[in-house]
Amino acid sequence: MAAERRVAALSRHLTSSSDVSLSAKVDLRDFAAEDVYLFLTRDNVELRAKMLDFLKDPMYRPNYYLSLMEFRDLTLRRLQKFVDQKFFSTFDYLNDPLRFMAGLETLASVDYSLCIKAGVHFTLCGGTIAKLGTEKHHKTFLPRLDTLELPGCFGMTELGHGSNVMGIETQATYDEETGEFVINTPTDTASKFWIGGAAQHGKVCTVFAQLTVRGKWEGPHVFVVRLRDDSGQPMPGVRIQDNGPKAGLNGVDNGQLWFYNVRVPRDALLDRYSSVAPDGTYSSPIPSVAQRFGTMVGGLTTGRMLIAQGAIDASKIGVAIALRYACARPQFNGKCIMEYLTHQRRLLPALATTYAMQLQSLRLKDLYMAKRPEDAKTIHVVSSGLKAGATWHRVEILQACRECCGGQGFLAANKIGPMKNDMDVDVTFEGDNTVMMQQVAKALLDTAAKKPPRPQMPSMEGASVTDLTLLAALLRFREDSLTAEVAAAIGRAAKVAAPGGKKAAVAAAADAYEDNLDTVLQLGWAHVDRITFEGFVEEVNTRAPREARPVLSLLATLYGLTRVERALAFYLASGAASGAAAAAVRAGVNGACAALSADGGWAALRLAEGFGIPDHCLEAPIAFDWRQIGSTVTM
Template identity: 50%
Template sequence: MTTKVWAIRAAEVDRGGSAVSSQELSKYLNREYVEMREAILEYLKHDLFKPKYDLSFYEFRDLTQERLKHLAKGNFISCFDHINNPGRFFAGMEALTYVDYSITIKCGVHYTLAGGAIALLGTRKHHNKYLPLLDSGKLPGCFAMTELGHGSNVMGIETTAVYDHARKSFVLNTGSDLASKVWIGGASQYGRLCTVFAQLTVGGDYKGVHVFVMRIRDDEGKLCKGVRIEEMGHKMGMNGVDNGRIWFNNVVLDRDSLLDRYASIDEQGIYHSPIKSIPARFGAMVGALSTGRVCIAQSAVDACKLGLTIACRYSSDRPQFGKRKIGSYLTHKRRLAPGVAQTYALHLIMIQLKGLVNDRHDPKKIHNLSSGLKAAATWTRVDVLQKCRECCGGMGLLSENQIGGMIVDMNVDVTFEGDNTVLMQQVVKGILTKGITKPEPIQVRNYSTEELLQALKYREDVLKYRLLQLGDLDANQDTCVDLGWAYADYLTAENFFKEVQRAPPALRDTLEELAVLFALEKNGKERCFLRL
């Protein structure tokens, strides 16, 4: 039987025997913007979005750019939704992972990062000037934060912006090669507009990191004066995105180039900000940009859905040692079933996180939860997709079966929008509070919902207490990462069991089995905390 027939049969075989209605389950899981989600998926059936595997380096980039332009014509995604309706924005972005990760990130840079920075850090003058052009795809955007010498340490970036009051303008400079902006998606070939993070000085006074919006190319694609860009080169995956490296040499920007929601300079050249502390002001700026982290986490969850759907369907149809299906073997189930439970759990808590963003909830809570879930979701994706690949045998290597492509394309998600190890440590700094007493040991006897949650909470509390006793977080970074995981695992499990109770009666038994499996899996991996 040919590989193509296997790919088709794995997708078409009638599984049957499900305990729940797939339509009812889909309605429960998707909830909002269902019609728009369906419309996007229908729109993405266009031939332009069909997989192509024999493209050259630059042909793949051209295809990705054409896909972005075509998607813009559908009017599904708008930068204005960062302000007016974040929930709709998330729904618009989610379908893209099912097509290709290059277009997902291309749109993420354009709409989420560049558009999001202008929408959330700028004011009406910026919105009116730039957002319609971004929405239409006529002004390709990019986002220049990361530098060669500074990734996670954004407060330490070295690009400078000095305000020249005589000319009522800023002068932007890259002080050294370490200050060059690197891995900037969209910069190498197509980007025209760029949001740039730089250290601001006004009247000789240092004001900290601020964000500016500027043109890096004119409408004909020619580099603007003082801007130098180089190609980053071929990557292990995601080669549809044109990553570049940028230097600025005495680039002059007008006063309105400063995104001034949190800080502004008046006609007299006086700096104003409602937030006086430089670290607090920086925190407010980057906190407003949590949307990108949320989208990365959601893409990781969606990739798990796709990989598990392919692997589970394949295992239910693939005979091994006679007529017995490979999916009926216990070892095979144990490789895939926990991933299914984890994916449901993460999908449901992502609904909660997106709801917090949509409702403009406490920024600190959003930052902690989005940081923890981004790390948890992307690390989970690494594990789940690898198991899916292995469970499909050689077929998992076949490009048209998608799993292998997702593994290499999405490998970057564990480090961009925040290195996962660093994010977990940031979570810890946000949740540690003084005065925690030593947790009393617990016993798990019946593996009830309550006991499973108690065990997860006990693990979190023990790690909190241990870190507070040790005192020096830098000397105990491994424990910080463990606590970040414990925080994410407990919240995810707690939310899953709550969702079971809120679910339609016909779905509860199935969802409860998955919730129990999720909690058992998480407790089992950290069973040194259990007193049995």
């Protein structure tokens, strides 16, 4: 009823005859959730199914009654049992990255602590050894990581140094006499902080430290350092302090580390990009310290991709639960809460955004797997943007889902709340989002410094706001405009300061950048919005199952419209949109919401089914028969 009314209202609002397209799309054909699943999940389908089946084991059911220490203990046991199945190997980090990622991704649908505990061990520790180490390291460590005989840690962050890794203070000095590196923590701010696994279980750690050889500083390098001996006792010179309880993710035992003259053999240096000869001769194919370090950490994209994927998968679970409850829960006059426009506007853009991010993640994996050296910068930009975008979207999506479930959204058994708590970390770790979005913007500004973009303002007059080409043009226009705006501000500042010399000009440019940091962040977002929308549309056009194309194209429309709506002030201020166009955008969003939630919301529910979340991962009682909560369903 309400849906049909709004579809009708929509045709009144839209600005041209071509706008019937949306109402046409409302006539959504039936489509199979399995087809959509295969559209969204393209690799290791069988392996994933096998893992999910294994994770039915009662040991992996959520238990919210545990104390901190019990939960950590359970997480280790869960990981050991999982590892024993040998679904993948640390060697896959290099040999079969998709399999490697599929393995870790699957864990997130069960428990984020387990996923991160495994991620630190396999990706951050194992992956670093695989990528930055050479054969001797692989042979020595990877098989023992594979069995969890050596639980691994990743020691990059320090109490005083997070986002700015170049600024770490931990020292590694080569001692030619003994052929060893001596690792030291010179101050408390140099203590390694947040090191996953360090508090209790970790035995080996990839430690980032400033290398000094023959009195010369060579920048940050990575060393494999034993934290504990085989029996679990801390190694001599290693001081360990538990980070204690966190706001979530308490299955992971994060800890703080100090090194006091810890001696490690020359082979402890991961020497793929630089090496130290026994006599202390330092050599590296990359001469600049900054570039060398950039290459090292640049290779560690997998971690960032996993965090993005974890956020996307959590969004899937949240949206699926909230949609199922919304379509089954009446509150006033027997009307299901899904029928409220406010509810639709909270959940359906969340659904569309989750699809957009998932497809973007697939595209990034494709790019990554193609292994073309010329793509390195794009991979860095896209992975930074996706990481920040997907995790910030997740914050908003899970919050909306939790609120949409009313009180039930706060019940641990219904999963959204605990997931929200556990995952809150993802916006600041593996690259703080504010810093990540700047990485994206900086890349655009670098390009613009050479060749400034010429923003093309699309005309909305007489056009339909649901036209995918128009939406793409709008998103492109915003990105180009913001790029041009910030680039111009920087250029102007540099020019004004130029008479004072090159250094003054560079400083003025940096100041101008900082003065526009608010716009810089928006620019990062604008880029993410544009590429994810374009990707969504292209994926639907080229790879979507035929029956699902109308509904997926409607979903892409909704995604594009919500991104445009969010930035409406920009479009209005720039003159791209009139008041009427703004009204049409609103009507477009409302119309798409109506279409997706009509007839009991079957289309939205089916799309959520397309995520392919098995019942034992969906878990939440409200996703099944909420009327039974507490009577037959016990929490």
